Amino acid sequence: MTAVHDFPEKSGSASNRTARVLADRAAGEAYVASVCFKHGPPRLLGVELEFTVHHTEDPARPLDPDVLATALGPHAPRTLRPDSPAAPLPAGSPVSLEPGCQVEISTLPQASLRELNAVASADLSFLTTLLARHGLELGESGIDAHRPPRRVLHTPRYAAMERRFAPLGDGGITMMCSTAGLQICVDVGEGEDVAARWAAAHLMGPPLLATFANSRVRAGRDTGTESARWLAVMDTEPVRTRAADPGPDPAAGWGRRMMDTPLMVLPRGDRPWDAPDGLTFGDWICGRGAAAVLSPPTVEDLDYHLTTMFTPVRPHGYLEIRYLDAQPPREWLPPVALVSALLARPSTVDEVRELCAPVAGRWADAARAGLQDDSIAAVAKDVVELGITELGTTGLDTETTTEIAESVRARVNGSRSHQR
Numbered sequence: 001m002t003a004v005h006d007f008p009e010k011s012g013s014a015s016n017r018t019a020r021v022l023a024d025r026a027a028g029e030a031y032v033a034s035v036c037f038k039h040g041p042p043r044l045l046g047v048e049l050e051f052t053v054h055h056t057e058d059p060a061r062p063l064d065p066d067v068l069a070t071a072l073g074p075h076a077p078r079t080l081r082p083d084s085p086a087a088p089l090p091a092g093s094p095v096s097l098e099p100g101c102q103v104e105i106s107t108l109p110q111a112s113l114r115e116l117n118a119v120a121s122a123d124l125s126f127l128t129t130l131l132a133r134h135g136l137e138l139g140e141s142g143i144d145a146h147r148p149p150r151r152v153l154h155t156p157r158y159a160a161m162e163r164r165f166a167p168l169g170d171g172g173i174t175m176m177c178s179t180a181g182l183q184i185c186v187d188v189g190e191g192e193d194v195a196a197r198w199a200a201a202h203l204m205g206p207p208l209l210a211t212f213a214n215s216r217v218r219a220g221r222d223t224g225t226e227s228a229r230w231l232a233v234m235d236t237e238p239v240r241t242r243a244a245d246p247g248p249d250p251a252a253g254w255g256r257r258m259m260d261t262p263l264m265v266l267p268r269g270d271r272p273w274d275a276p277d278g279l280t281f282g283d284w285i286c287g288r289g290a291a292a293v294l295s296p297p298t299v300e301d302l303d304y305h306l307t308t309m310f311t312p313v314r315p316h317g318y319l320e321i322r323y324l325d326a327q328p329p330r331e332w333l334p335p336v337a338l339v340s341a342l343l344a345r346p347s348t349v350d351e352v353r354e355l356c357a358p359v360a361g362r363w364a365d366a367a368r369a370g371l372q373d374d375s376i377a378a379v380a381k382d383v384v385e386l387g388i389t390e391l392g393t394t395g396l397d398t399e400t401t402t403e404i405a406e407s408v409r410a411r412v413n414g415s416r417s418h419q420r
Contacts, residue, residue, distance in 0.1 A: 019298040025282050028302060029255030036306065036315035037251035039191050042343070044109040044318070045116045046185035047336055049124060050326050052102050052139030052178070053131065059139075060146040060220065063101050065153075071134035072103075075127075079153050089123040099161075100177030101152040103127070103138070109185070109318075112395040113340050117333055124329055142180055142215035142229035142325025149177035149219075160265040160273035164237075171235025175310070178218070179229040180326035184339050185318050193346055199246035200349045201313045203356035204342060205323045206366035207380035211411050212335050213370045215325050226370030229325050233310055234364065240264065243312045243363060254315055259285070264308035266294075281305050312363065323363075334404045341390035342383065348390050355382050371412065381412045 022028050053068060055061045069076045069084075075095045076084040088094045093105040105123050110116040131137060139145070151162055151173070158176065165172020189197040213227035225231055233241050239261055247253050259282035263275035276290030281302065284291040306316070312323040324335055342352050359366075359379050371377040388409065391401040 019300045021296045021298050022285050022302065025259055025285050028259055028281065028285055028297075029252070031299060031302060032255040032258045032306070033251035035303075035317060036254055037188050037194060038317040039188060039194060042187040042189050042197075043111060044185075044187055045111075045113055045336075045340060046107050046109045046318070047116060047120055047332070048104055048106045048181075048183035048185070048320075049120060049329075049332055050098070050102055050104040050180040050182070051329065052100070052141075052144045052180050052326075054137055054139060054146065056132070056135050056137045059137075062147065062150060063152060065101055067134055068101055068103075068131075068136065071131050071136055073130070075130070079155055089126050091119040091122040091126075093119065093123040095127070097153060098176065098180075099151045099153050099158040100144070100149060102177075102180050113337060114395040114397075116336070117396070117400075120332070124332075128329060138329050139180060139326070140214075140328040141217070142182075142213075142227060143174075143218050143232070144178040145215075145217040145220070147178070147219055149173045151177050156267070156270075156273040157265050160275070163274060164264060168237060169235055171232045172237065174218075174232040175229075175236045179215075179232055181229065181322055182212075182324040182326050182332055182335060184321040184324070184336050186321070186340070186343055187318050188315065193349070195246070195248050195250055196346065196349050196353065197343060198244075198250040198313070198315075198319065200343060200352040200356075201319050201321055202243055202246050203360055204339075204352050204383055205243070205312050205321075206359050206362045207356060207376055207383050208335070208339070209323045209325075209363065210366040210370040210373065210376050211380045211384065211408070212324050212327065213367065214327070225368045226372070227325055227367040230323060230363065230367040234367070236310060237264075240308065241310045243361065250315070258302070258305065258309075261305070261309070263305065267304065331407070333400075334407045337391060337394050337396065337401070337404050338384065338387040338408055340394050341387045344390055344393035348386065351386055352383065355379060355386065371414070377412065384408050384412045 053063055069081050074085045074087045077095055077097050078084050078086050080097055092108045096104045107120050110119060151158060162173060188194055209230060215227050215229040216223055218228045260280055262278055262280050265273040266275040267273055279290050283289055284297045314320040314322055343349060356379055359376050365373050366376055388405045
């Protein structure tokens with residue numbers, strides 16, 4: 001398991017031409033299946049903690065990228081400072097930035113949740129201290145509650161994305177520049193369990209999205225929705241954001257989908273990275289349409305294409321669960337522990353699928369109404385209780401699991417406001 005960021009940059013595709021060219025669509029599908037679904041017993045966990053960043057004295061003030069770069073020092077990503085050493089944080093987590101300079105730390109994979117907690121907590125504390133020394137602080141919700149979206153990082157990829165998404169409304173620019181998510185990375189599982197784990201990760205999405213939704217206030221305005229963040233993601237580009245169908249062969253299904261998905265951007269060095277309109281990766285392999293004037297795609301090109309998907313669950317050799325709003329910095333562990341517990345054993349995975357089937361696919365309802373939707377709330381309570389019974393599988397100490405149980409139970413029982 002390795003960290004994969006939403007918006008990686010690439011210097012261009014000229015060097016690709018020495019890489020392996022994909023012979024045909026079947027080769028592309030087979031490659032996707034092999035790299036996105038790596039089978040094996042579930043052993044590793046990872047987390048990507050993403051936050052908006054604000055000037056402490058005035059959270060509504062536009063973020064000064066120079067102040068952020070100074071605060072991060074040698075840990076600044078090269079998208080912000082091209083000459084930065086981009087050193088990882090002390091516990092090993094690299095730092096990355098989204099287009100609006102949301103900051104993200106991506107832990108190295110760990111063998112237990114106890115170890116993951118130690119690593120992520122240490123690096124998050126270190127990052128918070130770095131920022132505080134320069135008058136900056138991390139946001140506490142999944143969307144910028146104070147400022148409208150504004151692209152701060154000026155890179156060819158982000159510029160092309162902004163142009164691509166603009167005709168579709170403001171979902172794209174909002175997702176790029178104002179949202180922050182909590183992303184949980186779990187192993188795909190062994191062969192006979194893969195389809196069930198893939199299905200469970202999707203099916204528990206709406207109730208868990210509703211449980212941990214906290215992005216109601218956007219740019220100083222109450223949106224009237226519980227997760228304005230996830231609605232922005234859904235409004236970006238449906239072909240890129242809609243949930244997968246949890247079928248019996250998720251690897252083959254994902255391979256077909258990647259071939260049928262249009263290119264989002266096309267790295268071209270110093271030229272604009274705008275992709276030809278409507279050109280799918282399958283078209284590119286087959287030389288159809290605008291692909292006739294392009295060099296044949298390589299494996300590296302396909303690897304890059306895989307990073308342009310923003311689905312609720314994204315396979316990258318492991319499963320990246322992406323639908324949860326960012327939590328306040330001190331509160332990221334409960335949802336991670338709950339997800340880990342719910343996927344810990346095949347029998348629990350089967351229970352998750354059964355419990356969550358009545359609200360399958362209700363992503364928009366969960367984002368809009370959250371736990372105000374009675375049927376989603378009922379399922380959320382059952383799923384939380386199931387997860388609590390399985391917290392012993394996480395390796396966390398009894399005091400911590402008790403605190404987590406109290407925290408998540410309070411959410412679904414309505415004793416805590418999620419409207420931050």
